[in-house]
Amino acid sequence: MFNLFERRLAPLDSPSVVIASTLGSIVLALAIGAFLFIPFGTNPLLAYFSLFESSLGSLRGFGMTLNRAAPLILVALGTCVAWRAGFGFLGFEGCMTIGAAAAAWFALVGVSEDGQGILLPALLFWPAMLAVAFAAGGIWAGSVGVLRTRYGGNEVLISLMMNYVAIFLVQYLVSGPMRASGSLPQTDRFPTESWLATIIPGTRAHAGILIAVGAAFLVWLLISRMRVGFELVVTGLSPLAARYSGIDVGRRYLLAAVGAGGLGALAGLVEVLGTQHRLMDGLSGGLGFIGIVVALLAKLNPLLIVPVALLYAALSVGADALQRSTGVPSSIIFILQSLIVLFVMASDFIRYWRPRLPRFGAAIVQEER
Amino acid sequence: MFDDFAFSAFVVTWLAAGIRLAGPLLLAALGEIYAERSGVLNVGIEGTILLGALGAYLVTYATGSPWLGVFGAVAAGVISNLFLAWMYVTVMANQVVVGVVFNIFALGLASYFYRIVLGTSGNPELIPMIGSISIPGLSDLPILGPILFSQSALFYVSIVIVLIAEFVLLRTRFGLNVRAVGENPRAAANAGISVVGIRYICVLLSGAGAGAAGGYLVLAQIGLFRDTMVVGQGFIALAIVIFGRWRPIYAALAAFAFGATDALQLSLQLFSFDVAPQLLLSLPYVFTVIAVSGLIGKTAQPAALMEPYRDR
């Protein structure tokens, strides 16, 4: 390989090259993914068609895509906040779980004695609900931030491990303290007032997508318009320069951790109040990692995150439908979704290296002599 | 509380299980030590373990020989890490990002191929496993015998590998080169060492270790394959590397400590203690958090860890 390629003098970094390599990666991943359908006797083109047909082709499917996109957007936004500040947080599975548990707790506590209706008026209930979930996730992830800034712990590993701790914690809650009567380890169904409202009649699309898009706007405002956002970005790019210029680096990491955890928790809230309406085990289902992948593909840009998340959500809703109709396992979607990002990263190779051509340099020197 | 006999029975079951559970962690950590000593943080070992487990299962399923299964596990680990090495070393992508995304990819790939080969329905078939070996004489020792000397053959192999890994890292040319590349790649390059070459080899070694760990899971612990069987063992191996201060022997001790924590839950349940099993299950992870939190002393990692090396 080292003889076939040589390093470019300067990397190709014009926007068009970046866009082309991203689109090329998506196409290439889908092309490779096509082979995955063959053992199941499915025509890949038809499979892709029916995949997108079922997720985007009907209002009902689109509603499901929106529902799937909402938590992805929120996790991706959390990734954006954390990673742009240089905080290598990977604990979104845990934050989602914790956020869902907090939302479930609040939804269940908020019920009046007779089990009918909620105690707070809706105008207060929803802000309080969002605040409770955000705070729970913020504290969960913030503790990782404290370990990193105070004690120099490794946030990558700590946050990975905290995922499992959170999952076991919720398993414990739904099989013990919060368990409803019945055979399954799960809580009671929440009162309908605490469900996220349906926003498109005739579909299951709920208000989660509104929360997600609103959050995307706020994160964009934070990163590109606000002073503290600029400080986060400087911290992420160069902690030394940030400290030198008077930014309190530790506090910025902590802020990023809390923000990321809070956004991750909102993703959990959206899942539990929008789709499942009760707390049970195994809620995040890998969304906490796919959300990171979405953020990477969107180059950590809060506004790009929304369309990328929609694409990923469409892929995954479509794959579920495909599994039901043809038996192609929906796990191919993990392959497709990760391949896209791996190819985007690998395409940097082409931006930095070029095929080695016969050496003209030597010949030129000869002539000049 | 309990009498002497029950206590020693508890300790024996617990520690024997701890050592059994430590095996995969140990193998994965050994490979990772080489990768990290050469300056590459290979987070992808989580996915590699899964692919190794799949490789071991499929090869054993097809051939009926668990030892060929070990070979299949190592091969799956090495081949998949060839891609990772290319991403880490040649493309110079962010190592954590590549590892995390690769783990998702491996999860998809493992469950896809498993479905293909075995069909969508039906229960997974058990495959032949690698049996335990009771070392004559030693296995009859009280307490120590059942704990240490009646383990799977793979366990003894792993112990030998620990000793070899320690010796190679600290006493040989290759080990010196690896350590130099991880501490100061430019200095190593200027002394005539191929940084790229060493890093490729080390990532492939970590692939072999993680693949073998997957094989260990399937062939010495469970006897079947599930796409949920790895659940963070690769990440725990990363913590073991830190805990073991990047030294194979210390890592072995750390792996046993982690294995014992994990086994505590099984043993306590077996002896019907009234503790919520989920809280016990989370112990190894809590333990890891504490281990890497920086609360109990920091150790110097290889100076060039996670830093891609650009030559020319």
Add this chain to the structure above:
Amino acid sequence: MLPAVELRGIVKRFANVLANDHASLSVLPGEVHALLGENGAGKSTLMQVLYGSYHADGGEILLDGSPVHFANQRAAIHAGIGMIHQDFMLVRPFTVAENVVLGLDGELQLYEEKRGILDLAGASRRIEELSTHHGLQVDAGARIEHLPVGVQQRVEILKLLYRNARILILDEPTAVLTPQETAKLLETLRSLAAEGRSIIIVTHKLHEIIEVADRVTIMRDGKTVATVAKEDTTEAELARLMVGRDVLLRVRKSPLKRGATLLTTQGLKVNDDRGEEAVSGIDLSVNAGEIVGIAGVDGNGQSQLVEALAGLRPVMGGQISMEGTDITHGTPACRKACGIAYVPADRRGVGSVGTLSIEDNSVLCNLGAFTGKFGVFRDRARSRSHARDLVARFGVKAPDIRFPAGKLSGGNLQKMILGREIMQQPKLLIVEQPTRGLDVGAIEGVWAELLKVRDSGQGILLVSAELEEIRNLADRILVIFEGRFMGELRPEDADDETIGLMMAGRSGKTRTMTHV
């Protein structure tokens, strides 16, 4: 005599510069050959080509008259070439012996080892022999990180001798040495040349060349402009060849108008990154309107001192006050509020953020002044006009203010950082190695700006390893050695010998000055 090594018409291109433009060099056996040139003239690149680190885009290398091609450093080492880089290529946690034998396997193996198993005992023995033979004392079992720089350099030389290198390249070998250590090194090099080895010294220091070299090749803008024998030239001629015009040697300074005391420290103690004491009880005061220069060899605590003053490093003992206010434990932001500005030595790593635009960098240290009413949102209109002012006033050459700061040349980046700090109108400006790595034109510019700041009644604390700079700018000179001041000098008393002895740790003839 056939040259031991010859470079012919070497061309080396980087992204936006032609680093070597048909550069040629020929070195005889037993010769000490100096490669002279300013920073950025292409000396290091040329040597990296010879050492196999870079592939030339054109030209050829001949060893003893026959052409060779080095695919990598390994091939060059195999051919008997050894190089000591400016920043030493030693693995810090390794012992001396481990560093010396590093990479000597395969075709580079010198002594028999069984199946790749290290023989450090044998290596240590041979190192001891070599070091007694050449008078380079080292302890083969010591770890590099515990050795002073001077000893580390001995290790680097021993590394080459162990490999029996015939051609020794030393890149700026004296940058981190005291004048006395330098003299010792040059003596060693002469004796190595007398054994028939060829020595190439890469440097920009004229007087060293005059002391040691047989011949000098001068590089300018990537070209080798001349090769002259030492007897046939003078320091002035070499300087002119190097720069391409007559060098400015003195600056005009207006008379000192010393104002009120700004910064004082008492018994200041600061640790380095490894937790060892780097600054051991320093008393310092800087007044308005003066430049206080701190001279010293790199690594004697001056970096830790200024970092503590800027609030970037915790103070372990003693006191810092600014205009009578105690700021010993204040944050960097608090230092700024007291009117202290700081231009760090590491321009790219600390002083700026490379991927951000000039505009973003121009407000970096003063974000509060560029926000809207409530301090929440940034006021981009104001920061844009500020950046334009900065670029215009300090002559930063850049296409526009959206240009990434990391792509500026060293000189332009320094102008931007210096300008940014000066435009905050601090009472005290701390500058560390302000002209390191800059070409002569940029140096003149930076010096002029610093003098303007002084003349407008602000105080400056200047830390520099360049004696020329300290002598030209400072009103008082403090010499630092191992975390202590060895004494205070007036610039006119700071001749090479006096200051050199103080830099090496002997307190000189201190002349205490009385000031208001």
